[in-house]
Amino acid sequence: MKSREGGVGGVGATDTTFDVVERIGEDGEARVTELAGELGLAKSTVHNHLQTLRRRGYVVQDGDEYRLSLRFLHLGQRVRTRLPAYQLAHDKVTKLAEQTGERSQFIVEEHGRGVYMFREFGSDAVQTDSEIGKRIPLHATSAGKAILSALPESRVDSIVERHGLERYTDRTITDEAELREELALIRDRGYADNRGESTNSLWAVGAPVRAPDGSVLGALSVSAPGQRMKGERVRSELPDLLLAVANELELNVRYA
Structure with missing residues (x-):
């Protein structure tokens, strides 16, 4: 299993993904460079996690900025109704x-x-x-x-x-x-x-x-x-x- 910094597979990578999600949620929107600096990660690692989140529909890319998608709203609403x-x-x-x-x-x-x-x-x-x-x-x-x-x-x-x-x-x-x-x-x-x-x-x-x-x-x-x-x-x-x-x-x- 690779480390968090590696950004590939395993618990560490999952942890990093959530760090990225939570930081974007706090900031509203963020760039790769900003996230890398705030989280102490390589820009390539942050970029890889963001692209995975984008492909899965959990973040939206607008130019060089990323924000969380409304998919979180949908999931949260489903949790709340249950x-x-x-x-x-x-x-x-x-x-x-x-x-x-x-x-x-x-x-x-x-x-x-x-x-x-x-x-x-x-x-x-x-x-x-x-x-x-x-x-x-x-x-x-x-x-x-x-x-x-x-x-x-x-x-x-x-x-x-x-x-x-x-x-x-x-x-x-x-x-x-x-x-x-x-x-x-x-x-x-x-x-x-x-x-x-x-x-x-x-x-x-x-x-x-x-x-x-x-x-x-x-x-x-x-x-x-x-x-x-x-x-x-x-x-x-x-x-x-x-x-x-x-x-x-x-x-x-x-x-x-």
Whole structure:
């Protein structure tokens, strides 16, 4: 088996292909020279991987620039439609956005990260970086902490060990003992909050959604600027609404 740099066959070559795909995805579009420099690979190696991806329909070449093709969108959509509660969750996200006027979302856990499956913007919602498929830290978001609170302790241990507790703002929980206390509180009251822990001035409330067997399907959440998340709205109005909608979704999944 040849090395990654060789770009021919084997696990190393597969790893390199995904490095190329992920880098183009981050940059939007890229040239061979740019990719080679960023990845520390020979230009010939990068070119070979790009041509394979182009032939298979996964990248589009425009002059000397390459971008990912819409084939990824097709594959992602097929994956999403096969997840439990797909259409039911979408309906509830729309309902939350309409009733609150804010941004709402449904997030699932995959490989220890949260993944945006759906998000909708209400009439007063602020535009933030929450594109579908984006991966987010679980410990620094309301939906993520809601999911963690519903996972077995052993799974939480493995996620923290793998990803750590990175700081995003001065409010992010970076101490494991503090996170455990927070998760216990979330289990007790049924919902999680995020008071500027992932993005300064952006607050959120989230609630887990469970499958009929008790496992966690994901979490619903509502996000808004901190100045709009004060008083009874953040203490009871939004938590009560989220818990009610999460319960509706759980019942719909059970009897679908």
